[in-house]
Amino acid sequence: MFKVAVLVSGGGTNLQALIDYQKSHTDCPYQICLVVSSTKSAYALERARLAGIDSSVKSPFSVMGKTAAEKASREEKNAAVSEAILAECKKYGADGIVLAGYLSVLQGKIIQEYKDRIINLHPALLPKFGGVGMWGHHVHEAVLASGETESGCTVHLVDSGCDTGKILVQKRVPVLCDDTPDSLYARIAPLEHEAIVEGLLMVCSGAC
Template sequence: MMNTAVLVSGGGTNLQALIDYEMAHKADGCPYTIKVVMSDHKDAYAVERAKNAGIPAEIVSPYAVMGADVAKAASREEKREAVSNAVLSLCNDYNIDAIVLAGWLTVNSGKLIKAFENRMINLHPALLPKFGGVGMWGHHVHEAVLAAKETESGCTVHLVDGGCDTGKILVQKKVPVLPDDTPETLYARIAPQEHIAIVEGTIMLSGLLGKNQ
């Protein structure tokens, strides 16, 4: 069984997909168990989803882990490292085997990347390697896809490495881009595929780690 931490920033629909699968398949071999949910936003609805499922939720925003005064004066890089170090510390506390980034907006850095090398996956709302990298998240991705007049889009689950959206691809799901699409309608078509992909990617990671027994 793969002890898993899920990192979130927003509404948590992909977290909910992971929770629902685990609950539905506990008796017949779900290979992962969500031990903790961490959020870099204290008001993220994903935190409520975790609590409703009886899963511990930890807030790891810069303000929470650095203190308000220090966070206000800190650089972006300092905030990222502080959050990443807090995540690593909590992963040690919860005996975590793997990390799933499910709508996590902080760019991880420092010791966390090395400590969870080949044990951390991310869900990205496009078909990598296209439309990845700094600034490519949420509606920004869908806007870029439409501006480029792509005929298909989708989502990708990949291993996290030291780059931004550059790790080995594990799962991709594709959807058509329609002529009258807006970022909102395109997202609505991709979202159900994200829910499938995040579960498939997490199960695949458990196999890579030998945690599926």
């Protein structure tokens, strides 16, 4: 069984897709052993509780302390959180990591120790509309502003860059002339749920 830690920051709908697949498929090759949130208010933590999955919060404040976190740079915060997540993943024996709406950038030893076993879901067709600051509605707003005729989502391997790893799965939708960020997201979201499961199954099978 491939044990997985899922990293979240918000509502956790993609986490729920992974939980639902695990519950509904007796031959599911993975088991979610841990959910880690970047914030204690994320509803994803409630989803983990309801599913009987252990969870923890790893934020700059919880890891570094309030004073140190307030003085630290973004890179220092990411490094500290990444180290804490690595320790937690090892504690639970995680074989892989899924970034399911996780808004921070992992860096340092965790990238090497879980090389080719960390995947991220991005709400656009990479390599377009990726990088720092490109998350959630910011992505959909940028897609609409650019005049693109299609968008979608991407699951990719995580490397030392930001949204730069090998692409595993992409799902596409047309961009309609009357789209808003909300309507575009609403059409992409169900495909995200499919893509994140497909991407994890690829990692479990060694197909990536």
